[in-house]
Amino acid sequence: xxxxxxxxxSILSADFARLGEEIAKIERAxxxxxxxxxxxxxxxxxxxxxxxxxxxxxxxxxxxxxxxxMIDNPEKYVEVFVKAGANSVSVHAEVCRDIPALAxxxxxxxxxxxxxxxxxxxxxxxxxxxxxxxxxxxxxxxPGFGGQEFIPEALGKxxxxxxELDRRGLKVDIEIDGGVKLxxxxxxxxxxxxxxxxxxxxxxxxxxxxxxxxxxxxxxxAEGQR
Ligand code: DX5
Ligand code: ZN
Numbered sequence: 548x549x550x551x552x553x554x555x556x557s558i559l560s561a562d563f564a565r566l567g568e569e570i571a572k573i574e575r576a577x578x579x580x581x582x583x584x585x586x587x588x589x590x591x592x593x594x595x596x597x598x599x600x601x602x603x604x605x606x607x608x609x610x611x612x613x614x615x616x617m618i619d620n621p622e623k624y625v626e627v628f629v630k631a632g633a634n635s636v637s638v639h640a641e642v643c644r645d646i647p648a649l650a651x652x653x654x655x656x657x658x659x660x661x662x663x664x665x666x667x668x669x670x671x672x673x674x675x676x677x678x679x680x681x682x683x684x685x686x687x688x689x690p691g692f693g694g695q696e697f698i699p700e701a702l703g704k705x706x707x708x709x710x711e712l713d714r715r716g717l718k719v720d721i722e723i724d725g726g727v728k729l730x731x732x733x734x735x736x737x738x739x740x741x742x743x744x745x746x747x748x749x750x751x752x753x754x755x756x757x758x759x760x761x762x763x764x765x766x767x768x769a770e771g772q773r
Contacts, residue, residue, distance in 0.1 A: 556580075556746070557582040572755055590619045616636060616638050622643075629656040639690075640668055660682070665686050665690060684724055697725060721740045722740065722742035722743075732748075
């Protein structure tokens with residue numbers, strides 16, 4: 548059964564020259580998802596990986612692929628990512644013209660629908676549409692690069708979103724992305740996140756199994772304290 552709290556290593560921080568091995572290693576380390584960061588050099592000031600890489604990964608892993616589209620004009624590309632093997636797709640609220648329509652489209656394609664918000668974007672840009680979504684992604688760094696410092700204001704957003712989802716009785720995942728590591732994962736869990744993206748926090752460590760195991764322990768402890 549799918550866990551309520553899920554660890555999603557971001558392969559942006561993996562060794563791209565040995566990507567297949569890296570995937571096998573995080574699978575053995577008991578990761579729940581593979582977070583796949585797509586950047587277009589317009590929505591964010593960086594360019595990363597795209598459809599051909601996702602397609603190749605689909606062939607070597609059974610883990611769900613969690614595509615995070617940091618791109619302009621996302622409507623144009625969601626279908627090709629789902630067809631390439633993405634199980635969930637996050638599109639940014641800042642560039643999504645019609646969130647309910649986008650969610651419907653993703654569901655029709657057979658994928659989970661998620662909307663992301665940047666650090667400067669208010670939760671009100673996404674909360675009114677929560678009933679259409681499977682997940683809300685809260686950015687805790689300015690998107691574009693791995694290895695940045697966690698922006699603490701994201702904690703307030705997590706609390707606001709979790710409170711509102713609970714109030715409305717909605718089962719929507721809250722994914723936190725950016726600067727999440729062992730040192731702050733308990734705090735992030737206590738604020739309401741349940742899907743934890745971590746790039747350098749996992750790939751920057753020598754033992755992926757140990758760090759993921761320790762992350763789960765800290766999450767469980769924070770759950771007990773809620
Ligand atoms: C940032 C990406 C993140 C990034 C996270 O634009 O969306 O997924 O890879 O990396 P860390 O965990 O190193 O901040
Ligand atoms: Zn991401």
